[in-house]
Amino acid sequence: MKPTAILVPAAAVASLLVASSALNAQATPAEPLPLPELMGHVMQRNATQLWAWTAQETDAGGNHSGEPRTDEEWEDAESDALTLRQLAVVLRGAPYRQEDPRWDRLAGDLEAAARQSAEAAERKDLVGLTSAGEAINARCVACHWAFAPALEATPPPVPIS
Template sequence: MKHRTILLLAASLAGSAIASTTIFAQTNGLEPLPLPELMGHVMQRNAYQLWAWTALEADATGNHSGEPKTEEDWENAESDALTLRQLAVVLRGAPYRQEDPRWDKLAGDLEAAATASAQSAERKDLAGLTAAGEAINARCVACHWAFAPTLEEVPPPVPVS
């Protein structure tokens, strides 16, 4: 029994080493980005690109919309959404996954919202793209509150008078 336990432990460790080596080899020897770098430089940038498609701005020259206008714009909006969806998948795997059930739930919710965004872009549905963008933002904020609360500011109270 003792030898069987040692053999199983050795096999398990060898399997883990092979899996780690395979993951490392698939990245051409590059270490994965630390989570704050992935979120700040990859996730956030991509989310901003996606949200820009539904942005409305007003300045001295008038109102401006980021609404996709051409086939290429809609294709780019879909690509931004699919990239965000894939990043949500990445968050649920090694080395980023957190041992907290909220992590998987929030990453899954983000994946679903990003999928809805991609489907809206494919249909050229601006209202759907906007709603999905708002859902993505809500998932990002919820995750920040759960795992990185210093990233979010509590809004000031509404004045009573």
């Protein structure tokens, strides 16, 4: 038997062992983000991206709109809304769920508003996207008012009780 014939299977086995070790390291579940990190770095960033699609700005150069114009931009707006919807689902499960009935109601309201936002984006409906974005903001403010009042300066536009 030639020496190279033995080296090829040995190299293949070594490669499989290294790959298996790497997969096992990745399979170890990560610790969930602390709630302030999830909200500040994931939820807020995604909500800001979604709201940017309906932003209206006026400056010395005139009026500017964030309105999605291409199919790809509308798809991105829908993706932003669907991500918020999924985050609302995550908030109602461990380890984030709070033992307060307002938590589940507000997270459910956020999920519904995000679903409406995704549906509006799918229809390419800027008015619906804007309305749903305002509803999302109202739910965020209401939740902050109930659970992190230091984040808000004015009372929420929706009931929190």
